[in-house]
Amino acid sequence: MTPMIDIRNLSVTFTGRGKAVRAVDDVSLSVAPGEVVALLGESGSGKSVTLRSLLRLHPKNRSRMEGTIRVDGEDVLALSPRALADYRGRKVSMIFQDPGLAMDPVYTVGRQIVETIRRHESVSTAEAEARALALFKKVSIPAPERRLAAYPSSMSGGMRQRAMIALALACNPKVLLADEPTTALDATVQIQILLLLRDLQRELGLSVIFVTHDIGVAVEVADRVAVMYAGRIVEEGKVADVVRTPRHPYTRGLLAARVEHAVPGSRLETIPGAPPDLAELPAGCAFRERCVVAEPRCAAERPAFVQRSPTRGDACLLTG
Amino acid sequence: MVSLSPALPAVPTVVARSPGYWSGVFTRLSRDKLAMAALAILVLIVLMAILAPYLAPADPAKATMLRRLKPIGTPGYPLGGDELGRDMLSRLIYGSRLSLIMGVTPVPVAFVIGTILGVTAGYAGGFLNTVIMRTADVFFAFPSVLLAVALSGALGAGLLNAMVALTIVFIPPVTRIAEAVTTQVRSLDYVEAARTSGAGAAKIIRIHVLPNVLGPVFVYATSLISVSMILAAGLSFLGLGVRPPEAEWGLMLNTLRTAIYTQPMVAALPGIMIFITSISFNTLSDGLRSAMDVKA
Amino acid sequence: MTGPLSPASTRNAESVWPPEVWRAPKKTVLDPRDRGGPAQPLLSVTGLVKHFKVGGSPFGEGTVVRAVDGVDFDLIKGETLGIVGESGCGKSTTARLLMQLMPPDAGRLVFDGEELGGALSLTEYRRQVQMVFQDSYASLNPRLTIEDSIAFGPQVHGLPARQAIARAHDLLDRVGLEPARFAGRFPHELSGGQRQRINIARALAMNPRLVILDEAVSALDKSVEAQVLNLLMDLKQEFNLTYIFISHDLNVVRFMVDRVLVMYLGKVAELGGRDAVFNQPAHPYTAALLASMPSMDPDHRVERPPLTGDPPNPINPPPGCRFHPRCAVAEAVCSVKEPEMAATGTDRAGARHAAACLMRAAGSGHSRAPAVAVPA
Structure with a gap:
C-alpha cells in the first residue's frame, strides 16, 4: 500500500541569531492511510518541528528544509504558495496544544x-x-x-x-496532525478528547501523526510510535512492541523511569543528565553521554536508523 | 531560632563565574555599529562642551556689528557670524554647554524620582497605587510640550526653572513605566519565594525587584533624552529658558530666525546641532534596548 | 549540632541507592525542633476559606470565585500528603494560603501545636515552611547568581554572607549540582531540571520542616522528572522533612505520597491513605479521576470516558454535592444536601479514610448509603 505520508531524510535547520541549529536531522517516517503514528519525545527532540514541516510552517527566511515530504503523492516542499494554501486545511490540517492561540x-x-x-x-x-x-x-x-x-x-x-x-x-482532510492537543487539559478531559480523536480517526479513515511527550497518551491513541531524541528517530515500531520490549537504550530508560508501575517510595530508575543542546551536539551518538551501555565506538560513529524487521527499527549500534 | 549549622566548609576557592547581565549587555551593545557611532558623536559633543574655552576660536559674546550675518566660510569666521556679528563657531561650541545641561539633566532626575514613585506604587498596590498613578495621569492628560511651556511660564523664565519644568514633565511617564514593570515583576514566583523567606519589603525591592525593573525603565529614560533636548531648546526658543546673551542652541535658533531669508545656512546651524545630538541619543537608546532584549 | 547539614556529604543525586535499603518513612529520628511528639500533627488546617472577587469595581458587585471553600486536614509529621484535583479545584490556592502568600478569608493554621498569629509569628512559621513552585524559571531571580539566590533566605535571617554562601554551596552539592560549576551561574544558563534542583536547594536553605511542592515536577521532561523525584525522596530522609505534594499527575502522586487529599471545586472530596484511595476510592469523583488515567496497556485501552464535560467553574458551584451534575450515581438528594466528610474505614497503616459523599454517610437519604455510620 502506498503511504499517505512519506517523509524521506528530512532535515530542518534554523539559522536565526547566532548559530545554526539542526532541529531535525535525517528523519524518515511513513504513515499508511488510516494509521495513527505517535511521535514521542522530550522538549527539543524535534517532534514538533517534524510535524510543522508537513505544513511548511517554519519561517522561510530563518529555516532550511532538506529531504522530501510526500503527502498523498504531492511533493510538499515543491508546492507553490497558492498550492500550499490549498493544501493546508484541505488535505492536511492540524490541531494544537493551545486552541486559544489557533x-x-x-x-x-x-x-x-x-x-x-x-x-x-x-x-x-x-x-x-x-x-x-x-x-x-x-x-x-x-x-x-x-x-x-x-x-x-x-x-x-x-x-x-x-x-x-x-x-x-x-x-x-485526509491527514490530521496533532501537536500535544491534550497536554494542557485536565486528566478527565484529556481522556475524552483522546477517545474522540480515536473515534473520529476510525470513522473518517484519517492518517494521524500525534506528537506527545507522554507515553500513556501514545498508547491510548497510536498504532505505531516513533521515539525521537535530539532531532532523530531513535526507535520505531508498533506501540505494543515498543512499550513491551523497548530496544534503544533511551526508550528503555524512558520506560524504566516511569512512575506508573514503580513501587511507591522505591527508587526510580533514571536516565542520568539532561537532553543535549542541539547547537552543541556531541560527535557520535547523541545519547551516548547519558547511556548506561555506551561503548567507545558510540563516540566514533553516529548510528543510522536501521530497519531490523518489517515493523521495527532503531538507531543504536548495540542493538543489531 | 533554628540553628544554621556552624561548621561549614569554607567557600570553595574556584567557582566558575558567568559574566553578569550588564557586561553581556555592553558586549552586545559594543557590537552594534550604529549605536557605537552615535556614542562616538555624543562623546565628541560632550568633549566639545567641556573643552569649549580651548576650542572656541573667539569670544562667543563679543559682538561686532560690521560682521553681522556673515556667510559660512568667511575668513576668521569659519561658520559665519550671527545677527550681532558674534562668531557662530564659538557660539555653537559654547552653546553645547547649556544645551546639554538643560536637556540632559532633567532626565536622570526624573528617572530617579519616577522610579521611586513607580516602584512604590507597583509594589504597594492598593490605595497608594491609586494616589500615585492617578496623580501621574493628571499630568499625562496634557501634551508634553504644552505642559513644559505652561510650567516654565508659571515658574518664570530661567535656566533652573526650565529644568525643573522639564523634570516635572518627565516624571509621570517614567513613573508609569516603572509601575507597569514592577507590577509584572512583583507577581513572579521568585518574588513570592523571597517573601516566603521572611524578607521585608525594602529588602525584596532592593534585591529582587529593582534589579529587574531598572533595565527597562533605564532604556525608556535614555529615549527621553532626545525629547528633552528638543523641549529644552524649544523653551529657550520661546524665551522661557536661557536668556540672551548666553549661548544656547535653542535660544540661538530664536535670535537667528530673522536671518532665515538672508543667511539660511547660518540660521540653521543650531538646529542641525540639536538634531544631531538628539538623534544620537535616540540611536544609542535603541541600541541599548536591543542589547538588553535577551532572555536573561 | 547534629542537624541535617553536616559538611561531610559529597553524595550526588545521580548516585545509586539500592532500593532495598530505602523504606517508606517510619521515622523515629529526633528532631530538636519537634514539640508535641510524633502524634501531634505538624500542621493542622481548619476551615480554610478563600474567595476572590472578579470583575467588580470598588463600588459594584463582582462575581465571587469560591477558590477554597472550607478545607480541613491534619498533616502528620514525616508524611507526604498528596493534593490532587483538576484545574480550578483550589489546590494551588490552598498551597498559597498555607504559605501565607495571600491572606485567607477564614481558617486556622496550627503548626506543631502553636497557632499561627498566636504563639507562632509569621516570620517563625515561614522559616519552618517553604515552597517549591512549578515554573522553575520564574521562581529564580534572573539577576542573581545561583549561590546568591540560595543564600538570600539565610541572610535575611541573619546568617553572615560568607556562611550563607558556604551553606548554598553545601546545598548545591546535596541536590546534585557541583558548586564549583554552578554557584556562579545565572538561571538562564541552566536546564529546567537543574533550575528545579536549585529551587529545592533554596527552599532547604531555610532548614524547614515542611516543604510544599506545588506541581514541582510537572514542567520537567519525563527522564528528568524521575531524577528529581528520587532527589526529593532522598532529601526528605536526610533533612527529616514533611511534604505536601501537589500535582495533577496521579501516577506521580501515587508514587510519592503516603496519604492523598482529593479536592473538587474548593472542597475536600476524599482523604485517606494512598493504597486505600487508589485501590478503593470512596468518592465517585476519585474513581472517575483514577479511571481517566491512560491505561499504559495497548491491549486494554480506555474505552469510555469516565466523566463527560469539563470541570465546572468555581464561580457558581452547584447546590448540594458539588460533583452531582457529573456524577454517574447521583440521586435527587445529592442536589439538595451538601455532604459532610464521612469515615469509610482505616487502612492498614491506621490512616483514616473519609469521603464527602452522601453514599458514605449513614442515613443521608442516598439509596447506597450505609445503614450504620462507619466509626471514625
Whole structure:
C-alpha cells in the first residue's frame, strides 16, 4: 500500500541569531492511510518541528528544509504558495496544544468554520453553516447551535479543543496532525478528547501523526510510535512492541523511569543528565553521554536508523 | 531560632563565574555599529562642551556689528557670524554647554524620582497605587510640550526653572513605566519565594525587584533624552529658558530666525546641532534596548 | 549540632541507592525542633476559606470565585500528603494560603501545636515552611547568581554572607549540582531540571520542616522528572522533612505520597491513605479521576470516558454535592444536601479514610448509603 505520508531524510535547520541549529536531522517516517503514528519525545527532540514541516510552517527566511515530504503523492516542499494554501486545511490540517492561540478571538467559532469551508470549496453560506453544525455534533459539543455562535474565549478548555477539532475537520482532510492537543487539559478531559480523536480517526479513515511527550497518551491513541531524541528517530515500531520490549537504550530508560508501575517510595530508575543542546551536539551518538551501555565506538560513529524487521527499527549500534 | 549549622566548609576557592547581565549587555551593545557611532558623536559633543574655552576660536559674546550675518566660510569666521556679528563657531561650541545641561539633566532626575514613585506604587498596590498613578495621569492628560511651556511660564523664565519644568514633565511617564514593570515583576514566583523567606519589603525591592525593573525603565529614560533636548531648546526658543546673551542652541535658533531669508545656512546651524545630538541619543537608546532584549 | 547539614556529604543525586535499603518513612529520628511528639500533627488546617472577587469595581458587585471553600486536614509529621484535583479545584490556592502568600478569608493554621498569629509569628512559621513552585524559571531571580539566590533566605535571617554562601554551596552539592560549576551561574544558563534542583536547594536553605511542592515536577521532561523525584525522596530522609505534594499527575502522586487529599471545586472530596484511595476510592469523583488515567496497556485501552464535560467553574458551584451534575450515581438528594466528610474505614497503616459523599454517610437519604455510620 502506498503511504499517505512519506517523509524521506528530512532535515530542518534554523539559522536565526547566532548559530545554526539542526532541529531535525535525517528523519524518515511513513504513515499508511488510516494509521495513527505517535511521535514521542522530550522538549527539543524535534517532534514538533517534524510535524510543522508537513505544513511548511517554519519561517522561510530563518529555516532550511532538506529531504522530501510526500503527502498523498504531492511533493510538499515543491508546492507553490497558492498550492500550499490549498493544501493546508484541505488535505492536511492540524490541531494544537493551545486552541486559544489557533483560533481568532474576534470571530465566533461558527464563523471561522464557515470561512474555512468557503475558502476551500465553492459552497453557499447556508450549506457551510449546515456543515459546521454537523461537525459540532460530530465532535459531541452539547448545544451545538448555541456554541457555534460563541467566541473562543467564552468556551472552556475542553470545549475549545473540540471546536478546534471540528475546525480542523471542516474540509474533510485526509491527514490530521496533532501537536500535544491534550497536554494542557485536565486528566478527565484529556481522556475524552483522546477517545474522540480515536473515534473520529476510525470513522473518517484519517492518517494521524500525534506528537506527545507522554507515553500513556501514545498508547491510548497510536498504532505505531516513533521515539525521537535530539532531532532523530531513535526507535520505531508498533506501540505494543515498543512499550513491551523497548530496544534503544533511551526508550528503555524512558520506560524504566516511569512512575506508573514503580513501587511507591522505591527508587526510580533514571536516565542520568539532561537532553543535549542541539547547537552543541556531541560527535557520535547523541545519547551516548547519558547511556548506561555506551561503548567507545558510540563516540566514533553516529548510528543510522536501521530497519531490523518489517515493523521495527532503531538507531543504536548495540542493538543489531 | 533554628540553628544554621556552624561548621561549614569554607567557600570553595574556584567557582566558575558567568559574566553578569550588564557586561553581556555592553558586549552586545559594543557590537552594534550604529549605536557605537552615535556614542562616538555624543562623546565628541560632550568633549566639545567641556573643552569649549580651548576650542572656541573667539569670544562667543563679543559682538561686532560690521560682521553681522556673515556667510559660512568667511575668513576668521569659519561658520559665519550671527545677527550681532558674534562668531557662530564659538557660539555653537559654547552653546553645547547649556544645551546639554538643560536637556540632559532633567532626565536622570526624573528617572530617579519616577522610579521611586513607580516602584512604590507597583509594589504597594492598593490605595497608594491609586494616589500615585492617578496623580501621574493628571499630568499625562496634557501634551508634553504644552505642559513644559505652561510650567516654565508659571515658574518664570530661567535656566533652573526650565529644568525643573522639564523634570516635572518627565516624571509621570517614567513613573508609569516603572509601575507597569514592577507590577509584572512583583507577581513572579521568585518574588513570592523571597517573601516566603521572611524578607521585608525594602529588602525584596532592593534585591529582587529593582534589579529587574531598572533595565527597562533605564532604556525608556535614555529615549527621553532626545525629547528633552528638543523641549529644552524649544523653551529657550520661546524665551522661557536661557536668556540672551548666553549661548544656547535653542535660544540661538530664536535670535537667528530673522536671518532665515538672508543667511539660511547660518540660521540653521543650531538646529542641525540639536538634531544631531538628539538623534544620537535616540540611536544609542535603541541600541541599548536591543542589547538588553535577551532572555536573561 | 547534629542537624541535617553536616559538611561531610559529597553524595550526588545521580548516585545509586539500592532500593532495598530505602523504606517508606517510619521515622523515629529526633528532631530538636519537634514539640508535641510524633502524634501531634505538624500542621493542622481548619476551615480554610478563600474567595476572590472578579470583575467588580470598588463600588459594584463582582462575581465571587469560591477558590477554597472550607478545607480541613491534619498533616502528620514525616508524611507526604498528596493534593490532587483538576484545574480550578483550589489546590494551588490552598498551597498559597498555607504559605501565607495571600491572606485567607477564614481558617486556622496550627503548626506543631502553636497557632499561627498566636504563639507562632509569621516570620517563625515561614522559616519552618517553604515552597517549591512549578515554573522553575520564574521562581529564580534572573539577576542573581545561583549561590546568591540560595543564600538570600539565610541572610535575611541573619546568617553572615560568607556562611550563607558556604551553606548554598553545601546545598548545591546535596541536590546534585557541583558548586564549583554552578554557584556562579545565572538561571538562564541552566536546564529546567537543574533550575528545579536549585529551587529545592533554596527552599532547604531555610532548614524547614515542611516543604510544599506545588506541581514541582510537572514542567520537567519525563527522564528528568524521575531524577528529581528520587532527589526529593532522598532529601526528605536526610533533612527529616514533611511534604505536601501537589500535582495533577496521579501516577506521580501515587508514587510519592503516603496519604492523598482529593479536592473538587474548593472542597475536600476524599482523604485517606494512598493504597486505600487508589485501590478503593470512596468518592465517585476519585474513581472517575483514577479511571481517566491512560491505561499504559495497548491491549486494554480506555474505552469510555469516565466523566463527560469539563470541570465546572468555581464561580457558581452547584447546590448540594458539588460533583452531582457529573456524577454517574447521583440521586435527587445529592442536589439538595451538601455532604459532610464521612469515615469509610482505616487502612492498614491506621490512616483514616473519609469521603464527602452522601453514599458514605449513614442515613443521608442516598439509596447506597450505609445503614450504620462507619466509626471514625
